[in-house]
Amino acid sequence: MTQPKTDNLLARLAGLDDTATETNPWADMEARRPDHDASDERLEAMLDRIADLAEGKVPEPEPEPECAEEAYQGFVPIEPESFVEAKLTESEVEELILKYLLSRGSGTGRECADQVKITFKLVEGLLTRLKSEQLVVYRDTAPMNDYHYQLTDMGRERARRYVEHCTYFGSSPVSLEDYIASVAAQSLTNQHPTAKDLETAFADLLISPLMMRRLGPAINSGRGMFLYGPPGNGKTSIAERVTKSFGQHIWVPRAIGVDGEIIRLYDPSNHRETPPPPPGGLLDNRRVDKRWIRIRRPTIVAGGELTMDALEVMMDTSTGISEAPLQLKSNCGTLVIDDFGRQKMSTDQLLNRWIVPLERRFDFLSLPNGKKIEVPFDQLIVFSTNLEPRDLVDDAFLRRIPYKISINDPSEAEFRELFRLMAAKLGIEYREEMIDYLIETHYKPHSRPFRCCHPRDLLLQIVSFCRFQRLELEMSREYFDFAVENYFAIM
Numbered sequence: 033m034t035q036p037k038t039d040n041l042l043a044r045l046a047g048l049d050d051t052a053t054e055t056n057p058w059a060d061m062e063a064r065r066p067d068h069d070a071s072d073e074r075l076e077a078m079l080d081r082i083a084d085l086a087e088g089k090v091p092e093p094e095p096e097p098e099c100a101e102e103a104y105q106g107f108v109p110i111e112p113e114s115f116v117e118a119k120l121t122e123s124e125v126e127e128l129i130l131k132y133l134l135s136r137g138s139g140t141g142r143e144c145a146d147q148v149k150i151t152f153k154l155v156e157g158l159l160t161r162l163k164s165e166q167l168v169v170y171r172d173t174a175p176m177n178d179y180h181y182q183l184t185d186m187g188r189e190r191a192r193r194y195v196e197h198c199t200y201f202g203s204s205p206v207s208l209e210d211y212i213a214s215v216a217a218q219s220l221t222n223q224h225p226t227a228k229d230l231e232t233a234f235a236d237l238l239i240s241p242l243m244m245r246r247l248g249p250a251i252n253s254g255r256g257m258f259l260y261g262p263p264g265n266g267k268t269s270i271a272e273r274v275t276k277s278f279g280q281h282i283w284v285p286r287a288i289g290v291d292g293e294i295i296r297l298y299d300p301s302n303h304r305e306t307p308p309p310p311p312g313g314l315l316d317n318r319r320v321d322k323r324w325i326r327i328r329r330p331t332i333v334a335g336g337e338l339t340m341d342a343l344e345v346m347m348d349t350s351t352g353i354s355e356a357p358l359q360l361k362s363n364c365g366t367l368v369i370d371d372f373g374r375q376k377m378s379t380d381q382l383l384n385r386w387i388v389p390l391e392r393r394f395d396f397l398s399l400p401n402g403k404k405i406e407v408p409f410d411q412l413i414v415f416s417t418n419l420e421p422r423d424l425v426d427d428a429f430l431r432r433i434p435y436k437i438s439i440n441d442p443s444e445a446e447f448r449e450l451f452r453l454m455a456a457k458l459g460i461e462y463r464e465e466m467i468d469y470l471i472e473t474h475y476k477p478h479s480r481p482f483r484c485c486h487p488r489d490l491l492l493q494i495v496s497f498c499r500f501q502r503l504e505l506e507m508s509r510e511y512f513d514f515a516v517e518n519y520f521a522i523m
Contacts, residue, residue: 205289
């Protein structure tokens with residue numbers, strides 16, 4: 033075929049008149065680009081690149097995605113290419129898929145892959161085998177060379193047997209070996225926060241330079257500390273912000289598998305998911321293992337409700353699902369034992385349980401099947417208490433908590449500064465003469481100590497009173513008298 037005939041054919045395909053032989057068919061096809069949402073910038077970029085290629089232009093290389101944080105630096109779980117690389121057996125994944133199809137009724141191959149967090153390439157081969165064994169059948173076709181799968185009677189019977197053992201059919205588990213390696217790679221001991229990191233972490237708290245110098249080495253060690261002193265001076269607030277001094281994000285497995293037992297590790301009530309930023313290019317070439325999830329470095333607070341059961345692998349006998357203990361969920365983060373000494377169990381029980389892990393940085397857990405496993409004990413443990421540590425624990429345990437920091441009452445100057453900061457946050461005009469009145473009338477005559485929580489609590493009393501009475505929000509003697517009468521009624 034000659035070139036003019038080729039151009040005419042292209043013109044006819046583009047919907048143009050045969051006689052318009054001098055018209056550039058590629059330009060007209062460009063003019064007839066399909067309609068789409070103008071806000072889809074990635075689609076726009078792809079169409080522009082296709083047009084450039086059609087015109088013979090060499091496209092510029094795509095820039096590397098810019099990311100202000102360490103989303104893909106350090107430890108990143110890479111998607112496995114085989115079941116062997118994932119340290120899984122086909123039987124383990126088969127069990128999850130059959131239980132999923134039993135619960136769902138039917139599902140596509142890609143839905144099954146997304147459920148068990150394994151690549152579609154591996155799941156497709158597994159589903160083909162299950163079909164040949166007459167455990168599943170094709171119910172219908174699905175887009176992208178996929179099928180809707182449904183259990184046969186034989187498949188339903190096998191799935192029910194699996195459910196009798198354990199009802200879990202979520203993400204495929206990560207091996208204990210890989211989890212231990214991930215904790216070592218993301219350990220707090222690898223982080224060395226600087227004074228600037230601490231200033232950023234405690235930016236919303238009023239911390240004296242002397243206190244910052246004492247907290248800095250304790251946090252930098254990644255070992256453990258006692259925070260003790262009178263109530264209301266911010267021990268819990270300080271403990272909760274310690275984690276911010278370290279790297280912001282870590283990767284944790286959704287579940288850990290040990291010899292057929294599945295331990296659920298990711299806990300939405302204690303972990304906050306932070307998905308990685310979107311890729312900068314047209315395609316996402318990051319092959320991240322979806323069995324892992326990116327979270328903020330955890331801070332887990334356990335108060336008076338803490339029991340010995342929470343420190344062991346707990347299995348729900350009705351579902352057969354095991355839950356990881358608190359110290360495992362807090363690895364690479366901070367575990368705060370708040371109100372230490374007021375737990376339902378005695379302090380001796382807790383200390384005897386942790387005296388070896390605190391020293392050696394690993395712990396032993398008993399599984400429901402009777403097996404004992406060694407796991408990392410890699411978190412900064414903060415014991416926060418209003419009591420004197422010497423009255424709670426013996427010298428042997430105190431030696432394993434190298435830092436004991438007393439959180440004392442604020443000075444009068446710091447007390448006034450706290451009022452200034454809280455007034456700005458609550459939208460109240462700060463009046464120095466009203467703070468003078470408060471201190472001279474309600475503190476000094478009664479020898480009432482200053483507490484860091486008082487400015488916040490008293491101002492919140494004023495805010496609630498003004499909103500209820502539909503009054504202008506301000507500091508006044510009348511309002512402070514009302515707040516003090518309520519707040520210190522039995523104190």
